[in-house]
Amino acid sequence: MRILHTSDWHLGRTFHGRVLDDAQATFAEHLIELVEAEHVDAVVISGDVYDRAIPPAAAVSLLDDTLCRLADRTRVVLTSGNHDSAQRLGFAADLLREGLDLRVRVADVDRPVIIPDAAGGPGLYVYALPYLDPDAARVSLPGLLAERIGEPADGHALLPRSHEAVVSGALRLVAHDLASRRANDQAKVPALVLAHAFVVGGQASPESERDIRVGGIDSVPAGVFTTLGGSPLAAASGGLDYVALGHLHRPQELHAPASPRLVYSGSPLPFSFPEADTAKSSVLLELDTSGVTRLERIPTPTPYRPITLRGTLEELLAPANAAHATDWVRVELTGPMPSGTMARLKDRFSNLLAFSHARPEREQRETIIISRTSDPVEVADRFLAEMLGDDPSPAQHAIMSAAYDAVRSRTNSKEER
Template sequence: MKLLHTSDWHLGRSFHGVGTLPAQRRFADQLLATVAAEGVDVVLLAGDVYDRALPNVDVVNLFDDILARLNEAGVPIVITSGNHDSATRLGFGGRIMERAGVHLRTRLADLATPALFPLDATGPAGPQLAVYGIPYLEPRLVAVALDAEPASHFSVTEAALKLVRADLSARPEGTAAVVLAHTFASGGITSASERDLAVGGVGAVPLDLFDGFTYTALGHLHGRQRLSETVRYSGSPLPYSFSEAAHTKGAWLVEVTADGLKEVRRVDWPAERPLSVLRGTLADLLADPQWDAAEAHFCQVTLTDNDRPANAMEALRTRFPNTLVLMFEPENARDRGAESYSQRVLAAVDELDLCCGFLDHVRHRPANDDEQGLLRDVLASVHAQEAAL
């Protein structure tokens, strides 16, 4: 049986102000093409179907279209909810949709209720694949219901998997078990003294919580990665930040037999418009041929000119029309000392010094003679008006 492991579709998300719905429709075509070309039997979607709890109508219609096309192809899908989804809204009608091959696992009550699929031609009488779905579990909201103490990502995930294992143990020997989970898993092993991990303030669960399952299909992280042979993140099908510029997007194709996990291989879905992260002076970026390929990409640009160029974005877009993010990091910034702006304000000797200091702070270069003259005239005019009041 072939499974296609996907996650983090984030339907409806924008990319630095650019709508992604056309790109997501293209991804839907890639998904269905892979299902047909590879003879996929079941699609797995490990959470974050939508980018927000209340998606707009066009976004819901896109998801509806994907489900209809999978149904027409005779391919079921198992879906769990992520932290961006509304589990209740996503799970609406789940018991009815199950009959059409859409298996929604968004409720705590369904943790130990797998979607079952025959592993060979003998059908329901033969070996089965049991797919369990663990939605994103917010510890403060579910700890009591799961009898998990203390309320942590570790404890609620451990409690959910205990229910899964209890159901699996009552099934016929040889049942293959796949777990979908929308969570942050890390390496390492569990211990009584350090039960909850955190990376960047986000709760993490140790990898060995998923020991013993045929395959664990994770969602939440947007980079496709292998944590172990049987535990993997598929990543998002599209890049949703410039930190993903080096990612190759796609999914995992997982083959399971009655003997267990047979093979896992990657399926790539190239983006229609790749991402580029550029850095340099404005003159170099506009002239250097090494950036030729980036001319058709979405670009994030960091200019290193010591003097901030005028109309920099307009100039960049003459060569890189899809520049979306522009930042400034002057090369001489390191030589300007670590003095804060508030310290410079307090050290100003007069109003002119204060105004020139502000220009220096925002432009990373001092005011020239003409600019100082203009500021001096403006300040004199202001003082004259105040005196006349």
């Protein structure tokens, strides 16, 4: 089986005010071409297809078009993330076209999508875990665990309020179903789980992901995917072969003893300046009865290039930075900030999206003592020197002096009346 794993599209997101619709449409075209070129048996999408619960109309239109085109070419399994509204994303899921499965309900976590092999038999079991909000899932899971696998129900007892507890509960349901299916299979059918969670050991991307901390606990130990949530049927089930993770935007694989392949595809586009040096990709993998036999990261196209430039004004405007004239730029200015700095930077970098100024540290800050006899213009000059790291220019001094004279003249005129 050849599977394409992707996640965290965040359709509708902006980058420091820049709309990403065109860049996300470029990724969608790339994905469709990849499915055709690689003869992919299924695309699995591990949540956060939208950037917010109520996405803009353009994002809904792009997702609709992309899913329809993918479903014309292969099987698609999609689950919700913490940015998505599961109810809105899963609306009319039971009425969707053949080949497109939207899994957003907790009650469906142990009901796999079965990807057929070349002979028409089961080729892969895909269990889709949506983002499990602890406050809701700790209420709904105990009844399912009692009904389906006979876990003792202690009245109205709830699961602990953590991601580990609710993901473990869902995986125990998966273990029960998987053990039952594999007991009747003539040959081992590989199993894949989609999960949207922060797994311990994963590396986040600064300024990119939304915090999913609940009750101070936001992570899931990697071991729960090995033990299937502590299920007594973990060994009998044969275990998982691949966990298609979503939530973290940095592509990475986590390693734990005797664990299945735990892989974050990462987001297809950079959503923050710190992500500029992270290569974005989708994961193409192959599985057979022995598990994962091949795993390859396929780079995704990025129509824009975010970059952070740091230095004095002279360093930033140097010829060496001319290559970044059309990049999406964040400037961190050090040293003095003379008059006209922003205008000069915007003239050099047409896509200047973020700016900060690190004022030079002085060995000893000047203490400005103000009295009734102090010259207001002199006080303003000394304040500007302290804030900008350099003495005000003659033009800046003239502006402050003229402003003071205008206020003083107006005040005197009122007093004379």
